[in-house]
Amino acid sequence: MLEAATMAIDNLLVPTRLMYLFIGVLMGLALGAIPGLGGLVGLAILLPFTFDMDSFEAFAIMIGLISVTSTSDTIPSVLFGVPGTSASQATILDGHPMAKKGEAGRAFGGAYMASLLGGLFGSLILALSIPVLRPIVLAFGSPEFFMLGLLGISMVAVLSGNAPVKGLIAGAIGLCVGMVGMDPQTGVLRWVFGQLYLWDGVPLVPVALGIFAIPEIVDLTIRGTRIADVPKERLQGVLIGIRDTFRNWFLVLRCGVVGVFVGAIPGLGASVVDWFAYGHAIQTEKGANETFGTGDVRGVLAPEAANNAKEGGALIPTIAFGVPGSASMALLLGAMTIQGLTPGSAMLTKDLAVTYTMIWSLAIANIFGTVACMLLTNTLAKIAMVRINLLTPLVVVIVVLASFQATRHWGDLWSLLFFSLLGWFMKRFSWPRPPLILGLVLSGIIENYLFISISRYGATWMLRPIVMIVMVLIAVSLYYGIRNARKQQELQKSREAQIEHEQSGGADEA
Amino acid sequence: MKLRANPGALFTVFVLLLMIGLVATAKQWQYQARLFPWTIGIPTMVLCFLQLGLDMFRGKDADEDVAGMMDLPVDRSVPVAVVVQRAINIFAWILGLYLSIWIIGFILSVPIFLLLYLGIQAGETWKVAVTYMVVMMVFMIGVFEMVLHIPWPPGLINGPQEFILGLVERYLSSLVPI
Structure with a gap:
């Protein structure tokens, strides 16, 4: 195993691969700094460009991109009070007040260092988990992997919004889209509507771009203004922030653990990880109840350590079980399939060098990202203030060209348009989109596992102990997901009633 | 109920x-x-x-709303009528780009789309629009033609696209030492 890790670092330390990693980092930093875009859009755009790369280059650029969006997303959060990505919402609570007090530099110093330590911690846990996971994964057969696939989709479906039924349907739509094309077992053409283009299935690239990139840019254009328009302040005290991080090392470490844990659970991830860490810091830190929310640097360190550590956690189920915990991990899984890699036991045995390359990429990208952020904060802040009018045509053109890269067929462009409309309607009508991508990526794999399970074990595959445990887990996740959604809706209704009551009371008094 | x-x-x-x-x-x-x-x-x-x-x-x-978990929030502050009108507008621009690709091919459609969108829809100055168009044209030819070697689909009227690709090819071959 140590040999594979050494071989992986040798593989990565080739100038062209390091260059790809660095390009990914720069793209990730720019996307993280632009509120409303983020790593997912970037990853979708990047996917077709990895076709001609070897697997080390492909994962260097992709992991470079996703590992640092959570580092640069601090910039708009602190300076403008607008989250760069959904993972930095909690950073605003103390980061923005710090900027107002003239301590933006201190907030950045702390956030970057906490992000770096969190990211390295995530990579370390991922590396350490491999020898532990290997015997477990090798003990799994097709029935277990089939059930794990369903578990991943159901968890993401019920947790990726307050509408679990919509989430489940979205996951099923993804699975159905994944079934289009020639059935590998029987040769039957499924839902191809006489189109030769669809014989090989709907390519992932136009679907991912249509579902995520176009709806985001459409919504940003609808909003119409520049993304962030508060003037930036002078940056001072970066070193004080770095010292703060080391002074609060135990908090950073604990939040790193929170980040890895939340990242590893399918369906949680980016948008909750910062809140979990922030909540943990409030509960455990001395005097937090009085100072948090007013510009306490610990309120910046906690979410920033956690949101960078989550990528290491999220890669664990993706690599080991082929169960991506989020949409960006689903795209990474898509890239693995494009590169001819099979997640699961192969990634922990014959392709172990690729797995370790991913871990090294994650660690090095975090170092690159932190250094670049320290040097480029002012430039990245200007990117965050770009006029949306300039961004829209550029993104549209890149998305159309990237989409055409999938199979270089007109069908790619029609798929892009269809899924753009579908994605936009889903967004407007509050349908969660990540389960659809997850369903699409996992469809072929899951169907194959189901086919093998039935042919080999008949109906008895359902009686295998791990299968039954996973069935229970699916039932529990569905139950808690639905219960949680109902609770949140009731809470929302009571809040609305309270606001209405207060407004009518105010009107009566007037 | x-x-x-x-x-x-x-x-x-x-x-x-x-x-x-x-x-x-x-x-x-x-x-x-x-x-x-x-x-x-x-x-x-x-x-x-x-x-x-x-x-x-x-x-x-x-x-x-799906916001707050794994998706980005929807901005509901803009009135629905405006949202619909602006969305139709953007999708119409995308369809226009498709139509143009079908008629004259990718190579010319992309810069024309950028120029018209920035000049007409975005209300940018023509100077900004032209600069943007030139930069994008260089980027597109650099990445998609020279690095990725994309076989551009021919347009209905393919002459202009072939002419530009011919110029690029001649330029590139002049760079290669004999």
Whole structure:
């Protein structure tokens, strides 16, 4: 195993691969700094460009991109009070007040260092988990992997919004889209509507771009203004922030653990990880109840350590079980399939060098990202203030060209348009989109596992102990997901009633 | 419970009809080919009916916004009529780009789209629009033609695209030492 890790670092330390990693980092930093875009859009755009790369280059650029969006997303959060990505919402609570007090530099110093330590911690846990996971994964057969696939989709479906039924349907739509094309077992053409283009299935690239990139840019254009328009302040005290991080090392470490844990659970991830860490810091830190929310640097360190550590956690189920915990991990899984890699036991045995390359990429990208952020904060802040009018045509053109890269067929462009409309309607009508991508990526794999399970074990595959445990887990996740959604809706209704009551009371008094 | 008007229900009906269509067409396939489509499709139809019921009786979508978990929030501050009008506008621009690609090919359509969008729709100065167009043209030829070697699909009127690609090819071959 140590040999594979050494071989992986040798593989990565080739100038062209390091260059790809660095390009990914720069793209990730720019996307993280632009509120409303983020790593997912970037990853979708990047996917077709990895076709001609070897697997080390492909994962260097992709992991470079996703590992640092959570580092640069601090910039708009602190300076403008607008989250760069959904993972930095909690950073605003103390980061923005710090900027107002003239301590933006201190907030950045702390956030970057906490992000770096969190990211390295995530990579370390991922590396350490491999020898532990290997015997477990090798003990799994097709029935277990089939059930794990369903578990991943159901968890993401019920947790990726307050509408679990919509989430489940979205996951099923993804699975159905994944079934289009020639059935590998029987040769039957499924839902191809006489189109030769669809014989090989709907390519992932136009679907991912249509579902995520176009709806985001459409919504940003609808909003119409520049993304962030508060003037930036002078940056001072970066070193004080770095010292703060080391002074609060135990908090950073604990939040790193929170980040890895939340990242590893399918369906949680980016948008909750910062809140979990922030909540943990409030509960455990001395005097937090009085100072948090007013510009306490610990309120910046906690979410920033956690949101960078989550990528290491999220890669664990993706690599080991082929169960991506989020949409960006689903795209990474898509890239693995494009590169001819099979997640699961192969990634922990014959392709172990690729797995370790991913871990090294994650660690090095975090170092690159932190250094670049320290040097480029002012430039990245200007990117965050770009006029949306300039961004829209550029993104549209890149998305159309990237989409055409999938199979270089007109069908790619029609798929892009269809899924753009579908994605936009889903967004407007509050349908969660990540389960659809997850369903699409996992469809072929899951169907194959189901086919093998039935042919080999008949109906008895359902009686295998791990299968039954996973069935229970699916039932529990569905139950808690639905219960949680109902609770949140009731809470929302009571809040609305309270606001209405207060407004009518105010009107009566007037 | 009373019935409420909800445009989101129309989307659910669309998904339901799609599912019914998918399950119905799978009927003619042999057992192995339709096993997975039915395993997924039939329960999904039931879920669609359930969602339709929720849409009809519970109303507003904002109650269950996906924001805050794994998706980006929807900005609901813009009036729906404006949202619809602007969305149609953007999708019309994208369709216009497609039409142009079909007629004159990618190479010319992309810079023309950038120039017109920035000049007309975005209200940028023509100086900005032209600079942007030139930079994008260089980027497109650099990345997609020189690095990725994309075989550009011919347009209905293919002469101009072929002329530009010919110029690029001649330029590139002049760079290679004999």
